[in-house]
Amino acid sequence: MSHHSEKQTPEELLARILGPGAPELSCEECFAQLDRYVELALADDRPDEQVPGMHAHLDGCPACAEDFHSLRDLVAIDGSGR
């Protein structure tokens, strides 16, 4: 059994199995929009309005969500001049 599954609550497990249940982008569309979405998110410029379906996809796809977090954190470090 994976370490992840051992820690999650029943609600988290259900969300993981059943997914977001809302219209969402595909992995390819997510990758195409990821840079734009990250910059909108960092600028707090209504990313979910401007890239509909991205939030739901990131909730449903753990791999794309990890890529989002990495890009956001790297760009944030770049912007801070570190």
Added chain:
Amino acid sequence: MAAATMTMPTENQLESTARSAEDASQSWLRRLNATGHERDAAVAELHALLLKAARFEIGRRHDQVPHLRAGDHRDLAQQSADDALLAVLGKLDDFRGESRFTTWAYKFALLEASVKVRRQSWQGREVPLAEEAWATIADTAGSAGRGAEVAELLGAVREEIEAVLSDRQREVLVAVTLNDVPIDVLAERLQTTRGALYKTLHDARRKLRAALAARGFQFDAHRKGEP
């Protein structure tokens, strides 16, 4: 005067920042589409940028590959940057200027590095069997504690996974959502792509939701807030 007021950028400053980011992106494109020394220098600069991104990604995931030595990390970063460089140079025409060029380029290096780390971390490991997933569901349902509803829903989820999904849908859903197999790793084992597997997962989830709704279960797993 409050510090926050003093540091707030004016509209002109914001416009100027956006303009300089756009100029920098255009400069990247111009130099990468040039010839001779100018292009060589730009390609070397781009490779250094991609290597930085690959090192960043491998550094934050290094606990996933504890068996790798420092030299292996360097090789993985170098391979990721090399592969990302080819991808970026092959897709320059796809850059639409909707973000900074560097943000756009970074995502290729992060993707190459994250996929390589996930595959390394699963090298030599078998994909867990469905039985382990049923144990996950049973353990989690048993810990529900707050009444029978959630446990009953989890029980129904297990039944419908077995009843309504195709073999392929069941295999993908169980591996990715219950046994935490990274989708890139599963894609490599099944000789397909992340996108194709996610489509299978999406269809499986839709079928499961419909079957549960037909049995009268209500749920809303869609979360607000940060992804």
